[in-house]
Amino acid sequence: MHESKHSLRLVHDAKDPRFQNLRSLQTRHGRARSGLFLIEGIRHVARAIEARAPIQSVFIEPSSLNNTFGQKLVERLQHSGVRCVRLTQRLYRELTLAAEPQGIVAVVHQQWTPLDSVRTDSGGLWLAVESVDSPGNLGTMMRTAEATGAAGLLVLGDGADPYEPSAARASMGALFALKLVRCSAWEFVEWARASSIAIVGSSPAGLLDFKSFHCRWPAVLVIGSEKRGLSEHLTQSCDFMVRIPMAGRGDSINAAVAAGVLLYELFDQRRATTRKRSDSSRASERPGPC
Amino acid sequence: MHESKHSLRLVHDAKDPRFQNLRSLQTRHGRARSGLFLIEGIRHVARAIEARAPIQSVFIEPSSLNNTFGQKLVERLQHSGVRCVRLTQRLYRELTLAAEPQGIVAVVHQQWTPLDSVRTDSGGLWLAVESVDSPGNLGTMMRTAEATGAAGLLVLGDGADPYEPSAARASMGALFALKLVRCSAWEFVEWARASSIAIVGSSPAGLLDFKSFHCRWPAVLVIGSEKRGLSEHLTQSCDFMVRIPMAGRGDSINAAVAAGVLLYELFDQRRATTRKRSDSSRASERPGPC
Numbered sequence: 007m008h009e010s011k012h013s014l015r016l017v018h019d020a021k022d023p024r025f026q027n028l029r030s031l032q033t034r035h036g037r038a039r040s041g042l043f044l045i046e047g048i049r050h051v052a053r054a055i056e057a058r059a060p061i062q063s064v065f066i067e068p069s070s071l072n073n074t075f076g077q078k079l080v081e082r083l084q085h086s087g088v089r090c091v092r093l094t095q096r097l098y099r100e101l102t103l104a105a106e107p108q109g110i111v112a113v114v115h116q117q118w119t120p121l122d123s124v125r126t127d128s129g130g131l132w133l134a135v136e137s138v139d140s141p142g143n144l145g146t147m148m149r150t151a152e153a154t155g156a157a158g159l160l161v162l163g164d165g166a167d168p169y170e171p172s173a174a175r176a177s178m179g180a181l182f183a184l185k186l187v188r189c190s191a192w193e194f195v196e197w198a199r200a201s202s203i204a205i206v207g208s209s210p211a212g213l214l215d216f217k218s219f220h221c222r223w224p225a226v227l228v229i230g231s232e233k234r235g236l237s238e239h240l241t242q243s244c245d246f247m248v249r250i251p252m253a254g255r256g257d258s259i260n261a262a263v264a265a266g267v268l269l270y271e272l273f274d275q276r277r278a279t280t281r282k283r284s285d286s287s288r289a290s291e292r293p294g295p296c
Numbered sequence: 297m298h299e300s301k302h303s304l305r306l307v308h309d310a311k312d313p314r315f316q317n318l319r320s321l322q323t324r325h326g327r328a329r330s331g332l333f334l335i336e337g338i339r340h341v342a343r344a345i346e347a348r349a350p351i352q353s354v355f356i357e358p359s360s361l362n363n364t365f366g367q368k369l370v371e372r373l374q375h376s377g378v379r380c381v382r383l384t385q386r387l388y389r390e391l392t393l394a395a396e397p398q399g400i401v402a403v404v405h406q407q408w409t410p411l412d413s414v415r416t417d418s419g420g421l422w423l424a425v426e427s428v429d430s431p432g433n434l435g436t437m438m439r440t441a442e443a444t445g446a447a448g449l450l451v452l453g454d455g456a457d458p459y460e461p462s463a464a465r466a467s468m469g470a471l472f473a474l475k476l477v478r479c480s481a482w483e484f485v486e487w488a489r490a491s492s493i494a495i496v497g498s499s500p501a502g503l504l505d506f507k508s509f510h511c512r513w514p515a516v517l518v519i520g521s522e523k524r525g526l527s528e529h530l531t532q533s534c535d536f537m538v539r540i541p542m543a544g545r546g547d548s549i550n551a552a553v554a555a556g557v558l559l560y561e562l563f564d565q566r567r568a569t570t571r572k573r574s575d576s577s578r579a580s581e582r583p584g585p586c
Binding site for chain 2: 056149178217251258259262264270274277
């Protein structure tokens with residue numbers, strides 16, 4: 007029989023290497039060195055299991071994990087051979103970043119797809135970020151990317167980490183659904199050119215209103231920093247540079263909202279293209295006049 | 297001659313009523329009781345001045361306020377008779393919520409517009425929120441509302457406070473541009489009916505794809521809670537209940553992104569209506585055949 011949650015190994019010392027490793031995953035350096043990341047909370051762990059994410063281990067604090075569904079998740083993970091460890095309440099409180107801690111933290115292997123293995127279908131949509139200052143914004147963008155059927159996220163350079171705890175949390179599981187690719191901005195542009203993928207950027211100086219441009223497919227939407235926008239190199243590389251109109255005195259909207267508005271526009275154009283294609287293929291299937 | 301910033305009255309004791317009052321504005325109770333709120337940072341204070349917001353007083357910490365533009369703002373406020381007070385570094389650090397504190401905090405009078413004095417023009421767009429759990433989301437929604445030309449924000453019931461410090465910060469000054477109205481959900485529905493304002497809601501169960509409905513004007517977009525969506529009463533009161541399609545496994549997107557996507561759709565429909573109207577008025581101005 008499997009270990010019950012009461013007989014789990016207990017970590018009670020902050021100097022215990024298992025706890026030290028957990029803490030290190032809250033830093034970018036620790037995540038980069040280990041190739042692991044943390045997800046916290048019942049809903050997020052459930053989504054990881056559902057997405058068959060490679061969970062390395064699970065840490066629980068039984069008095070906070072008082073939800074039956076959460077307890078069942080832990081049992082399921084134990085059954086499938088995932089190492090489960092108990093933390094004392096003190097250590098768990100020290101670790102958790104949640105506003106309402108639910109007593110469960112999973113350590114998961116990061117999954118990066120090499121750029122040269124990425125293929126995209128004729129209608130494919132991708133999101134690329136050059137630099138996003140707020141991890142919460144990055145997570146929110148991943149969530150909208152999944153909702154709009156994007157195949158994945160390309161992280162250009164070192165300006166953003168989709169596995170940062172607030173990014174992972176805000177993604178609401180989207181980081182398990184998206185292919186994640188890290189490459190330089192130069193490699194990105196080369197990849198897009200070689201695969202005939204249209205690069206769509208956005209800038210207040212864009213020539214085209216985002217509602218009145220017609221994208222070609224496949225396409226990738228590239229988002230720059232909240233403060234500085236896209237770099238000169240990427241601006242020059244865009245096939246379409248669109249503008250989100252602003253009626254007020256403010257000169258910008260939140261970066262995650264801007265990405266969302268553009269992703270939904272692309273999603274809609276893509277659906278329209280798909281509808282047209284299927285209409286014309288139905289038309290060509292019709293028996294001709296005889 | 298006006299006081300220089302070096303001769304300003306100094307608050308150094310945490311028990312000083314001026315500091316106690318400042319601290320109380322970080323709580324909802326303190327804001328409600330006083331009718332005041334805080335804004336922090338050079339950019340935000342500049343926007344308040346530009347918008348002629350009723351600034352009651354300004355608190356600075358000179359060693360953090362090392363930006364010349366920021367110092368000029370303070371001089372300008374002193375000139376115009378706004379009370380300026382210095383805080384010790386210790387008290388300022390205790391007060392500030394900024395990641396990169398800039399040494400300036402303004403106390404501003406809240407400005408609420410009574411519902412019965414609200415008039416809306418034939419093309420008017422409004423945003424209403426029933427309940428928003430995250431103040432950052434509320435602020436981001438206000439920012440997009442301003443960018444899409446909304447006239448104001450209606451806050452239904454007690455579920456949200458646009459003057460909460462993170463909401464005010466995320467609004468990036470939009471809270472000075474929008475008319476702010478607080479009323480109950482019942483008063484809101486009555487107001488919309490009496491003024492023939494179309495109520496647009498959004499729900500995963502909405503019958504209409506948000507891209508394929510045609511709004512009538514004036515209109516108000518109403519946003520429910522991130523977790524629970526719109527209440528039954530408001531759901532029943534919507535003239536249009538639209539759906540944002542989702543392609544992924546996730547069942548929702550971030551509330552501020554959803555509001556942004558819908559506001560931009562409404563903004564676009566409104567621009568199209570305005571274009572049509574001005575086209576037809578130009579057409580009617582043309583001399584007829586003679």
